[in-house]
Amino acid sequence: MSLAVYLASTHESQTALAVLAQIRIPQAKRKSRKRIRVLAMDKAFDSTPLRRRLRAKGIRASIPECRFKNRRRRGPKPKHHPASRKRYQVERLHAWLDNYRALVVRYERKADNYRGLMVFAFLLICIRVLLHW
Template sequence: MTGPSPVDRGKPGSKIHALSDRAGLPLSVAVSAANTNDAYGLKPLVRAIPAVKSRRGPRRRKPAKLHADKAYDIKELRAWVREQGIAVRIARKDTESSARLGRHRWVIERTIAWLFGYRRLAMRYERKANHFCAFLTLAAALTCFKRLAKAAT
């Protein structure tokens, strides 16, 4: 065999992180290097959730629950999410099967598919991560606009 292994995880590239609500609307998005651990992208996403206007009472700043896959199963990360006042629903690496998490995971998979529907995001053409992140944020805003406009009619 010649050349690098096709399953090598140390590859260059970008990874899109997205946090959505129960309906699949993207609340916050981010970009990281493809060879970094997924868990490092969770804290910035949770911190970036915008305040939600409500008719009565104070604005909600955080979700009630957070569903995540096994890549986010780190003890310190679980504790940090609990400190934020969010119930943790993260699959355990050694004990839980991925089948149960699939009931909730399809929502975020659909959200990422909506974002990749914009041709500019399917393959990264920009050299700078800031430009790619700007296009990703624009795609998230357009996705929210389209879904909310469709719900209003």
């Protein structure tokens, strides 16, 4: 899991690679690898530079195109990977995080305090899910 806190004015496509660099994927009987094969994102991450950088790293991006963007349409339309069907899990987590008012409104001014509240909320959500499972 990776967590990064940025300013609200920062576009998601600019922060995506910094967050991806922090993720390690454990594998059995091998060292943990840092390469992600497929990445499913929402429309907010739709940008040509991000797609190019992901393609250069060997990551297949499943990002729906934003309808109202003035982007040059070259080549075939991007295809969606089956990993995009599990996107609801991420959206459900975001809905659970909306239950914590201090995270939604962001009363904390310092990024470290906010990050600590976010980790605490993740822990509470995990405990609640495990107890009701």
